[in-house]
Amino acid sequence: QVHLVQSGAEMRKPGASVKLSCKASGYTFLGYNMHWVRQAPGQGPEWMGWINLNSGGTKYAQKFEGRVTMTTDTSINTVYMELKSLKSDDTAVYFCAREGSGDYDSSFDYWGQGTLVAVSS
Amino acid sequence: ESVLTQSPGTLSLSPGDTATLSCRASQSVNTNYFAWYQQKPGQAPRLLIYGVSSRATGIPDRFSGSGSGTDFTLTIRRLEPEDFAVYYCQRYSGSVWTFGQGTKVEN
Numbered sequence: 001q002v003h004l005v006q007s008g009a010e011m012r013k014p015g016a017s018v019k020l021s022c023k024a025s026g027y028t029f030l031g032y033n034m035h036w037v038r039q040a041p042g043q044g045p046e047w048m049g050w051i052n053l054n055s056g057g058t059k060y061a062q063k064f065e066g067r068v069t070m071t072t073d074t075s076i077n078t079v080y081m082e083l084k085s086l087k088s089d090d091t092a093v094y095f096c097a098r099e100g101s102g103d104y105d106s107s108f109d110y111w112g113q114g115t116l117v118a119v120s121s
Numbered sequence: 122e123s124v125l126t127q128s129p130g131t132l133s134l135s136p137g138d139t140a141t142l143s144c145r146a147s148q149s150v151n152t153n154y155f156a157w158y159q160q161k162p163g164q165a166p167r168l169l170i171y172g173v174s175s176r177a178t179g180i181p182d183r184f185s186g187s188g189s190g191t192d193f194t195l196t197i198r199r200l201e202p203e204d205f206a207v208y209y210c211q212r213y214s215g216s217v218w219t220f221g222q223g224t225k226v227e228n
Contacts, residue, residue, distance in 0.1 A: 095165055105153070106218070108158075
């Protein structure tokens with residue numbers, strides 16, 4: 001059974017950084033790309049970027065270029081997302097989401113439970 | 122940048138009704154790369170429909186997707202109490218994924 005388990009809630013001050021983790025189990029980790037999606041309170045999901053777990057290659061949404069870094073530790077089936085220079089409007093729930101393969105390509109078939117990041121002075 | 126506009130913002134219905142949700146794209150969509158998700162409070166989105174009209178594993182057949190080009194529809198027949206939630210459309214194009222702002226189906 002596929003599981004994506006994310007790290008716990010974080011509180012940061014403006015200007016700080018946060019690094020979140022997402023541990024995968026129940027499937028061949030290297031066989032799928034992993035994405036990060038965030039959702040501000042009362043808003044729709046917002047795609048942040050993805051990482052190719054085989055190559056480590058990344059693609060970030062233009063909005064986050066220069067502030068976000070996605071990495072992976074394949075020895076423990078874990079993906080990380082670091083966001084720097086935090087602002088109050090970065091307050092959101094952050095999800096990791098697995099991109100499906102084959103016919104499911106480009107859709108997100110499994111999601112983590114989400115991590116709340118609160119940014120406040 | 123491609124934008125997805127969902128309508129209506131809120132749909133007020135009763136169990137047993139049919140819900141028709143719309144999603145309009147500002148640019149034409151490759152039909153292989155369009156999906157719908159359901160989200161309940163405090164939960165992650167759940168994939169319902171991929172490739173415009175294919176149901177994800179375990180999704181009941183009262184959920185159906187249709188459309189092409191720039192106009193897409195999610196239809197939920199015979200609404201069950203557990204179907205009252207927020208629904209999002211999503212597309213992929215040019216290495217960018219985009220979500221709509223959501224339609225809330227309320228009782």
